[in-house]
Structures are given as structure tokens and as C-alpha cells.
Amino acid sequence: xxxxxxxxxxxxxxxxxxxxxxSASAPLPxxxxxxxxxxxxxxxxxxxxLLKEAGALDCSDEEIAATIDICRALADLSxxxxxxxxxxxxxxxxxxxxxxxxxxxxxxxxRAGSVEKDRDVLHEQNVRLTMPGSISLVLVPWIxxxxxxxxxxxxxxxAEERANAPDATADDIRAELAEVRRxxxxxxxxxxxxxxxxxxxxxxxxxxxxxDQKVSSRIGxxxxxxxxxxxxxxxxxxxxxxxxxxxxxxxxQELVKLLNASAATRGYWARADEVHEVLRSxxxxxxxxxxxxxxxxxxxxxxxxxxxxxxxxxxxFRPAEERVPEAGTYDAASSPVPDPLEELRALxxxxxxxxxxxxxxxxxxxxxxxxxxxILARLTALAGLDAGYALRYPGHxxxxxxxxxxxxxTGVTLRRVPYPTLANSALEGGN
Amino acid sequence: xxxxxxxxxxxxxxxxxxAWLPASDLPLxxxxxxxxxxxxxxxxxxxxxxxxxxxxxxxQGTDPAESxxxxxxxxxxxxxxxxxxxxxxxxxxxxxxxSRAAVTQPQVLAAILLLSSRSGESWAIPxxxxxxxxxxxxxxxxxxxxxGPAMSAWDRPTRDVMAHATQQLxxxxxxxxxxxx
Numbered sequence: 001x002x003x004x005x006x007x008x009x010x011x012x013x014x015x016x017x018x019x020x021x022x023s024a025s026a027p028l029p030x031x032x033x034x035x036x037x038x039x040x041x042x043x044x045x046x047x048x049x050l051l052k053e054a055g056a057l058d059c060s061d062e063e064i065a066a067t068i069d070i071c072r073a074l075a076d077l078s079x080x081x082x083x084x085x086x087x088x089x090x091x092x093x094x095x096x097x098x099x100x101x102x103x104x105x106x107x108x109x110x111r112a113g114s115v116e117k118d119r120d121v122l123h124e125q126n127v128r129l130t131m132p133g134s135i136s137l138v139l140v141p142w143i144x145x146x147x148x149x150x151x152x153x154x155x156x157x158x159a160e161e162r163a164n165a166p167d168a169t170a171d172d173i174r175a176e177l178a179e180v181r182r183x184x185x186x187x188x189x190x191x192x193x194x195x196x197x198x199x200x201x202x203x204x205x206x207x208x209x210x211x212d213q214k215v216s217s218r219i220g221x222x223x224x225x226x227x228x229x230x231x232x233x234x235x236x237x238x239x240x241x242x243x244x245x246x247x248x249x250x251x252x253q254e255l256v257k258l259l260n261a262s263a264a265t266r267g268y269w270a271r272a273d274e275v276h277e278v279l280r281s282x283x284x285x286x287x288x289x290x291x292x293x294x295x296x297x298x299x300x301x302x303x304x305x306x307x308x309x310x311x312x313x314x315x316x317f318r319p320a321e322e323r324v325p326e327a328g329t330y331d332a333a334s335s336p337v338p339d340p341l342e343e344l345r346a347l348x349x350x351x352x353x354x355x356x357x358x359x360x361x362x363x364x365x366x367x368x369x370x371x372x373x374x375i376l377a378r379l380t381a382l383a384g385l386d387a388g389y390a391l392r393y394p395g396h397x398x399x400x401x402x403x404x405x406x407x408x409x410t411g412v413t414l415r416r417v418p419y420p421t422l423a424n425s426a427l428e429g430g431n
Numbered sequence: 432x433x434x435x436x437x438x439x440x441x442x443x444x445x446x447x448x449x450a451w452l453p454a455s456d457l458p459l460x461x462x463x464x465x466x467x468x469x470x471x472x473x474x475x476x477x478x479x480x481x482x483x484x485x486x487x488x489x490x491q492g493t494d495p496a497e498s499x500x501x502x503x504x505x506x507x508x509x510x511x512x513x514x515x516x517x518x519x520x521x522x523x524x525x526x527x528x529x530s531r532a533a534v535t536q537p538q539v540l541a542a543i544l545l546l547s548s549r550s551g552e553s554w555a556i557p558x559x560x561x562x563x564x565x566x567x568x569x570x571x572x573x574x575x576x577x578x579g580p581a582m583s584a585w586d587r588p589t590r591d592v593m594a595h596a597t598q599q600l601x602x603x604x605x606x607x608x609x610x611x612x
Contacts, residue, residue, distance in 0.1 A: 039505035301450075301581070302494060303514065305592040311515040312596035315546045316603045416571035 053318040074129040078102040083118030083126035163225040170233040188248040344382040357415035365409040388419030454484040476583035489585035512554035513562040520595035525609040535575035545605040
């Protein structure tokens with residue numbers, strides 16, 4: 001029955017479509033109604049082109065349910081089409097709906113032509129279901145539960161059937177391709193909007209429904225069928241369909257990518273199917289087990305064993321004992337300290353090279369700076385210590401020409417003198 | 432007359448929310464049966480010395496750790512400072528040489544000072560007055576703080592780790608050996 005309803009709806013919707021209208025669109029009237037439920041919005045969106053007014057749909061979910069139940073009750077109470085007294089109808093539904101609600105919905109059904117009076121008189125109390133009302137019994141549940149992706153697949157199936165039909169014309173196929181393209185664009189644009197608005201619940205719902213690979217393969221199959229039947233006439237239409245398909249795939253992939261980026265959303269998403277399955281079929285005990293500890297686990301404070309051990313370690317922390325070195329004793333054998341006097345003597349002996357006297361003027365003139373100054377300072381100190389060496393300055397200057405200028409050195413002679421000196425002997429004799 | 436399934440579910444929900452309730456406030460047998468279906472158990476504590484018996488909701492087996500992966504299990508872990516205070520209080524309460532039924536604030540602060548050579552006033556006092564009683568781990572009494580219902584219903588792994596920690600504290604050379612209550 002649902003399949004028949006779908007075809008009836010689709011045929012009615014497409015009856016006037018014969019070409020792909022690319023002409024300028026006329027301004028469309030906006031809905032005056034602020035719908036109270038998603039179901040009503042969905043139904044109005046699907047049926048809008050067929051409706052003279054949307055007033056009958058401007059209602060809550062409960063009112064929609066009451067409307068459907070009125071139609072069902074009339075069909076059940078009068079299997080042969082006889083009129084049913086309204087009082088009996090209200091009594092039949094009294095345990096589910098209030099009378100004022102039932103009266104309002106019955107009047108709406110009568111205005112829409114789904115229910116009619118038995119006789120056209122002022123105070124007629126008997127009513128019966130009409131053919132549109134019977135059809136709405138089939139259509140409304142399907143319309144209110146149909147999502148965009150489902151409708152898209154239905155359109156693709158119908159386009160394939162049309163392309164396979166032996167008597168299909170190019171215009172017919174073009175109209176079908178245009179419908180699929182519009183649906184793809186609308187669907188993708190809607191997905192883009194919910195991504196931009198970060199409407200998480202809708203994102204999860206659409207991501208669960210959409211299957212870009214399936215749509216892509218179905219469109220590829222449709223493309224093959226159409227190309228086989230009309231190799232040239234519909235090339236442009238197929239190209240436009242392909243572009244719409246790319247747009248659709250890009251948006252759905254963006255949707256999935258965004259959902260996967262959020263750990264919290266991913267957890268919710270991954271669990272959604274499980275939750276729904278449990279909610280549908282589980283016993284009360286299973287429900288308690290499912291929710292317990294996941295959502296409502298608030299009170300018992302958890303003591304982490306690791307934190308306890310860390311706390312004990314901090315409270316009993318004792319800094320490691322650092323070894324203090326013992327005071328050392330001087331050992332000349334193990335740590336000889338060089339004698340500065342001996343170093344100076346060694347320097348003097350090295351310069352004398354076994355002789356008693358040596359003119360160091362040439363040495364100072366040729367050795368690089370600061371060697372001459374350092375050596376002269378150390379030899380002067382040695383001579384001042386009366387250690388058996390003396391310096392003599394003959395008073396001449398030595399010159400040597402270099403690239404950067406002229407090098408000058410004072411004449412210096414190092415010589416041995418008797419040791420200890422007279423001064424030291426006199427000092428010792430005085431003591 | 433046995434209570435309805437709804438009343439049992441409601442009492443279990445209250446117990447889950449509060450963590451412990453007076454045992455007389457809930458249909459114990461049915462609530463225990465229901466809790467067992469969800470891997471929980473109800474432990475009865477107290478009931479002596481004219482104190483009312485309390486029903487504490489705990490887990491069958493080991494208290495599960497937090498899980499951030501599905502199925503997720505968010506846990507309210509005790510803060511580090513409160514855990515530190517709890518370890519000191521538990522060590523004082525379970526000290527066999529002192530045999531205390533309750534501890535006072537000065538005792539706790541003195542123990543912290545002796546152990547760590549630092550004052551614990553900034554973190555131990557809020558834990559003693561707020562966090563630990565709120566978690567049911569301590570109960571305020573006339574003498575100071577006594578063992579709370581949640582502490583009485585600890586599972587074996589928690590008892591073991593706390594015993595290990597308190598043993599570590601008592602083995603410290605600065606542990607107040609002669610500090611009797």
C-alpha cells in the first residue's frame with residue numbers, strides 16, 4: 001500500500017512537468033503558518049505543491065495523530081461506508097483524545113474534504129470518510145516519516161525505470177533527470193546549512209541516513225542507461241546531473257568529516273543505534289542495566305588507586321641523603337703542586353741552553369707577540385728573587401723590518417750570578 | 432503488599448543520586464535485586480549504637496575506573512588534596528596503637544606537619560569540612576570526624592590500596608606514634 005501511495009503522490013506531482021524549466025521563476029508565496037511539529041513541516045514540505053491550503057497541517061504531533069485516528073475510526077466503524085454519528089466517534093476515541101481536540105480535527109478534515117456530512121443540512125451529525133481521507137491514511141504516515149535520502153533513492157529508482165521504458169522520449173527522461181538533479185541540490189544545500197548552523201542532532205540524523213557511495217553508484221547506473229538510449233540528446237543534462245552529484249557527495253563527506261572530528265559527537269553517534277535498538281526491544285531490567293552507570297552515575301565518588309599511592313608517596317617524601325665529602329689532607333706525593341720558582345728556573349735554563357750568559361735580543365725580536373713581553377716579565381721576576389739569575393740591559397735597540405712596519409726590541413742579556421747572593425748572605429749573617 | 436516496579440526504580444534512582452540512604456527509606460530486597468541486574472550492589476552499614484542503618488550503593492566486584500570510550504563511564508574522582516587528607520585520616524583512624532573512633536582537625540593537621548614538615552591547612556581543612564563528608568567518606572560527629580558510610584562500604588581493592596598507603600605513613604619516622612586520641 002505504501003508503494004502504491006508513493007507512486008500516486010509522485011505521479012500527481014509530476015503530471016504537469018514535461019520539460020526542464022530554466023525560465024525565470026515567479027515569486028513564490030511564503031507559508032503563513034508556523035508549524036508546531038517537525039512532522040507537520042515535513043508533510044507540508046512534501047505535499048505543498050498539491051495543497052490548496054496548509055491550514056489542515058498546521059498542528060501538533062498529537063493533532064496529527066488524532067486526525068489519523070479519526071480517519072481510521074471512521075473506516076473501522078463503518079466498513080461499508082455508512083455514515084457514523086459523531087457522538088459515537090468521540091466516544092470511540094475518548095480514552096485517547098479530549099473532545100475539543102477531536103471536534104477541531106474533525107472540522108479540519110471536513111474543510112479539507114477528507115470527511116463529509118451524510119446529508120448537506122445544517123445540523124447533520126453523521127459523517128463518513130471520503131476517498132481523499134482514505135488515501136491520507138496511507139500517505140500521511142509515509143510522508144511524515146520519509147526523510148530526504150529516502151525520497152532521493154525513490155526518485156532515482158523511478159528515473160531508472162523511466163530510462164528503461166521502451167517508449168520513453170528524450171523529453172520524459174530529461175524531466176526525470178532534472179527532478180533528480182533538483183533533489184540532489186536541495187538535499188546537499190540542506191546538509192550544507194545544517195553543517196554551517198552546527199545543528200548536531202540533524203547532522204547525526206542525516207549522516208546516519210546518507211550513503212554517498214550508494215547514490216553515486218545509482219547515478220552512474222542511470223547515466224549508463226540514459227547514454228545507451230539517448231547517446232547525444234541528453235549529454236548536457238547528464239553533465240549537470242553529474243555536477244549536482246559531486247556537490248551532494250562533497251556535502252555528505254563534509255558532514256561525516258565534521259562528525260568524526262568531535263569525540264563527543266562520535267560517541268553519541270556510535271551509540272545511537274544501540275540506544276534505539278535497546279529502547280525498542282529491551283525489557284525493563286535490560287533498560288536499567290543499559291543506562292545504569294552511563295548517564296545517571298552521579299553520586300559515588302571514585303577513589304583512584306594511583307592518586308592514593310601518589311598521596312602516600314608525597315606525604316612520606318624524604319629527600320635522598322647527599323654524601324658530604326670528608327676534609328682532605330695534603331699529600332705531596334699524590335697531588336704535587338708545581339713550585340713557581342722552579343718553573344721560572346726551568347724557563348731560564350731553557351733559554352740559557354747550558355751557557356752562563358745569553359743575549360736574548362734576537363729571540364725577542366723574532367718570536368711572535370706576546371711571547372717577548374711574557375718571557376721578559378717572568379725573567380724579571382726571577383732576577384728579583386735572587387735565585388741565581390740576572391738581567392742586563394746593554395742599552396742598544398735592535399730593529400727588524402716587517403710587512404706591517406718596523407719591529408723594535410730592547411737589548412737584553414740573561415746571565416747566571418752566584419747563588420745565594422750577597423744580600424741573602426748579609427741578611428742571614430745579621431740574624 | 433510489595434511495592435510497585437516504579438517505586439523500586441524510583442528508590443534505586445534516589446539511592447544512585449545520593450549514594451546512600453537510610454535503609455528504612457527503600458524497599459531493600461527489591462532494590463537489591465534490581466541493582467544486581469545493573470552490576471551494582473547495596474551494602475548495609477551502621478545500625479549499631481542507636482545509629483540508623485544506611486544502605487550504600489556500590490559495585491559488584493571492583494569499582495570500575497573511568498572510561499572515556501563507549502560505553503562511557505564518567506566518574507567523579509576524588510581530588511588529589513582530598514585523597515591526601517583521606518589517607519592521613521584513615522591512617523589515624525585505623526592506627527592500632529591509638530584505637531580512635533574519630534579524629535579532630537588538630538590531629539590531622541599535626542600529622543601532616545610531622546610527615547611533610549609543611550602546614551596542610553590550606554588544603555586539608557576544606558577537604559575535612561566539605562569534600563570528604565559530601566562524598567560520604569567521613570561523617571561529622573561530636574569529637575570531629577568519624578568513618579563515613581561510603582568508607583564503610585569500600586570494596587576489597589580500595590581497602591587494600593588504602594591499607595598499603597596507611598602502612599606507608601605509619602612506617603615514616605615522623606609518624607605521631609604516641610599521639611593518642
